[in-house]
Amino acid sequence: MTRAIVLLSGGMDSLVTAACAVSECDEVCFLHFNYGQLTEKKELSSFEALVNYYQPIQAKVINYSWLSEIGGSALTDRNIPVQKGILSSSKIPVTYVPFRNAIFLCSAVAWAEVIQATRIYIGAVEEDSSGYPDCREVFFQAFNKVIATGTKGEIPIEISTPVLHKSKAEIVQLGIELKAPFELSWSCYTENDVACGVCESCLLRKKAFKTAGVEDPLPYRN
Template sequence: MKTTVVCSGGLDSISLAYITAAKHELTRLVSFDYGQRHRKEVDFAIRAAEQLGVPHHLFDLRPIGAALTGSALTDDIDVPDGHYAEDTMRITVVPNRNAIMLTIAFGLAAANNEDAVATAVHGGDHFIYPDCRPAFTEAFDRMQAAALDGYAKVKLHTPFVNATKADIVTLGALHNTPFEQTWSCYKGGDIHCGRCGTCVERREAFHLAGVSDPTVYADPDFWCEAIERRKQA
């Protein structure tokens, strides 16, 4: 199955790239610059493409991202600390982001006679992000079948859609994903902050998976406090 992987440079999408390279025919990695707070992740996606021996495509969506206001990922709004499943993390939603990115990836895949576009949406995203839920991915797949009817047959591949982040770490480890060469932190400092939702979720996932976490965090113990606070909410 010839497959394009949408790759942000994060733990999930780079794990997906390595798994896809092992199980299918990885053709390319696709990333997007939508004016996010930092582009640090993209450098990791470029490195992954080089290591996997496939092309990397970076699409400039900054004019579109500038219009999708109100998110801590694109505007001058503080990224909240805490667990990913807290209501405060809703400020990180960029409206319709996945639908826009996947539409472009599908066009690219169709133009190159590929079979699938893979994206690393997972079960931990469901609480906050509507365009990561099965209802969205299934509907999007049907929509693209109609959009490309008679021209190409490209499927949406979402192997993690009902998986946990810990599941992804487990699978990524089995396929030799270089976790130290992935980036999760929304704050984009020199090292992972350890406090934002993506850092907390990342740290927790390694713990639950029983896999050694190679990540250096500015606040390596905050995740325990965040998880305890979530339990008491």
């Protein structure tokens, strides 16, 4: 029996990753993080809706409010503006949250040891995304080594990144194939009611659906 933990933010990429886990594993558990992000309320609402949709055997929410306390990201620090109207031209955008994926994965690994889960799914995208350093294949390869050397070793625990090398449009297409409920997901960086339509995440999502030839079920302010 394959048991997996899915890091589920409620965004498009993590939704399709969850759909992959559900199709590939016998049992899934969902893990969500509140960390003082601008859209914390909406992301949590999306997570709860997806828990209701997929009915995982367990679902947990972890609060990492100190990520907003240290700041350093436009997603958690109100003094750093979120870029709007353009896709980032810099290597690492202002929306990068310092070492976020490593922090989240540590929690998932700890839980995996307790519940005997052998896979940890994360919806990181390297090929057609924002250029975050903790969304690269080399990062996950290194983290798998950390898991192997830093856990009891009673069970093999590996990170699974099913959308890592897919374009955003390919992620949409895969989601359609897996009947992922895109209407329950949330991609906007700044709004908790109606998506702004102009932040980088909204722009990437809109472009993905357009390229895939699929109608995005979410409305946008712009």
